[in-house]
Amino acid sequence: MQARTDDYSVELESYGTWKSRLKSFELYEEYSQKDIVETIQTRKDTYEKAHLNAREELETEVEIEVENFRIWLELVKKLAPFTAHYYSISLKSLLLGLPIGVQVARLFDVILQKLEMP
Numbered sequence: 001m002q003a004r005t006d007d008y009s010v011e012l013e014s015y016g017t018w019k020s021r022l023k024s025f026e027l028y029e030e031y032s033q034k035d036i037v038e039t040i041q042t043r044k045d046t047y048e049k050a051h052l053n054a055r056e057e058l059e060t061e062v063e064i065e066v067e068n069f070r071i072w073l074e075l076v077k078k079l080a081p082f083t084a085h086y087y088s089i090s091l092k093s094l095l096l097g098l099p100i101g102v103q104v105a106r107l108f109d110v111i112l113q114k115l116e117m118p
Contacts, residue, residue, distance in 0.1 A: 024087045031072050036094075044097025062095045 025036045032039065047058055066088045073084035 024090050027073065027077065027087060028069065028091055031069055040094055040097055042097075043095055047097040059096065062092060065095060066092050 028039075029036050043058075047055060050058060069091070070084045070088035073079045073087055074081060077084075079087065
């Protein structure tokens with residue numbers, strides 16, 4: 001289990017080299033006015049330390065934040081509802097501090113880029 005956490009930390013540290021390629025990360029940073037690496041690390045630490053009831057509350061907060069981010073994407077960035085939905089939902093597990101979120105965000109970014117191509 002320790003190795004998985006170590007891999008996650010290494011992946012977080014490598015964000016600087018590839019995060020500019022992930023549009024969802026850029027948009028979330030603009031929306032939140034916070035560095036995504038710091039946001040993810042803080043949430044990961046908080047989620048890991050939380051008890052079951054506290055985790056449920058954190059999950060509810062993330063649901064609300066994801067929905068608010070989606071609305072912001074539609075209203076401010078003028079993204080189509082489909083695109084806004086997938087950009088916001090791709091960050092859900094990351095906002096809970098779960099390592100799987102990195103792969104999910106990459107996958108959604110690739111899919112959305114292909115859909116946006118003429």
